[in-house]
Amino acid sequence: MKQLIKKGLRLFIARHGETVFNAAGRLQGTHAHTPLTARGFRQALAMGDGLARRLCEWNGALDLVASDTGRALQTLAIVTEAIGRDWHEATTDPRLAEIDVGSWGGRYYRDLMAEGPVIDVQQRLFVRLPEDAESYGDIAARLNAWIADQAFENDMLIISHGMTSRVLRGILCGLPDLDGFDAPIAPGLPQGSMVMIRDGVEEVIVLGKGEGEKG
Numbered sequence: 001m002k003q004l005i006k007k008g009l010r011l012f013i014a015r016h017g018e019t020v021f022n023a024a025g026r027l028q029g030t031h032a033h034t035p036l037t038a039r040g041f042r043q044a045l046a047m048g049d050g051l052a053r054r055l056c057e058w059n060g061a062l063d064l065v066a067s068d069t070g071r072a073l074q075t076l077a078i079v080t081e082a083i084g085r086d087w088h089e090a091t092t093d094p095r096l097a098e099i100d101v102g103s104w105g106g107r108y109y110r111d112l113m114a115e116g117p118v119i120d121v122q123q124r125l126f127v128r129l130p131e132d133a134e135s136y137g138d139i140a141a142r143l144n145a146w147i148a149d150q151a152f153e154n155d156m157l158i159i160s161h162g163m164t165s166r167v168l169r170g171i172l173c174g175l176p177d178l179d180g181f182d183a184p185i186a187p188g189l190p191q192g193s194m195v196m197i198r199d200g201v202e203e204v205i206v207l208g209k210g211e212g213e214k215g
Contacts (some may be wrong), residue, residue, distance in 0.1 A: 014089065015073050016160075017074070017192065020168070022037070025109045026107065027106065027112075035070065038073060043121060043208055046208070049082055051082065056132075060154070064089055065092070065159070066096065067159065073087075095142040099133070100134040102129070140167050140184065142181040
């Protein structure tokens with residue numbers, strides 16, 4: 001899909017800030033409205049400040065796009081305030097939402113881990129999910145469809161989620177499918193991180209200090 005994006009275009013991709021579910025160790029999945037914690041607000045502000053430094057003395061067009069979940073839109077509000085952009089100009093798309101964990105939504109990780117392995121410690125990806133959940137291949141399919149629908153005329157800020165942003169980054173950087181996961185998946189980054197992808201090359205512009213990949 002990289003060929004759809006014109007040369008030199010910058011895509012800034014971030015995950016939302018920490019939420020009450022993240023802090024409690026609960027799976028969010030498609031839960032639409034799990035509010036940010038105080039730490040989550042600080043993470044969002046740090047990403048906004050980092051992006052503002054990158055955009056300094058540049059007033060070009062910047063498209064604003066986010067998952068349609070409350071946590072992504074809260075994060076977007078803080079980031080756009082920091083960079084002097086209008087949150088109301090943003091578009092949302094459910095295809096940028098987090099992995100659908102099906103019947104596990106809202107459950108505590110500690111309870112699931114007591115039943116068996118849940119996360120690959122090295123890759124920080126799910127190795128077990130219920131039958132009604134999405135696979136990583138499912139995420140890649142909906143993200144490829146989203147990419148195909150974009151004009152990509154301007155630089156873009158994209159606020160998404162932990163697992164979904166890793167797949168999106170993998171697609172945009174042209175990575176091969178990760179063994180055993182049926183999708184191109186970029187390495188995990190701490191919560192509160194933001195990357196810039198230009199011409200298929202990724203650069204971390206804000207490295208967060210958060211924990212975890214889930215949400």
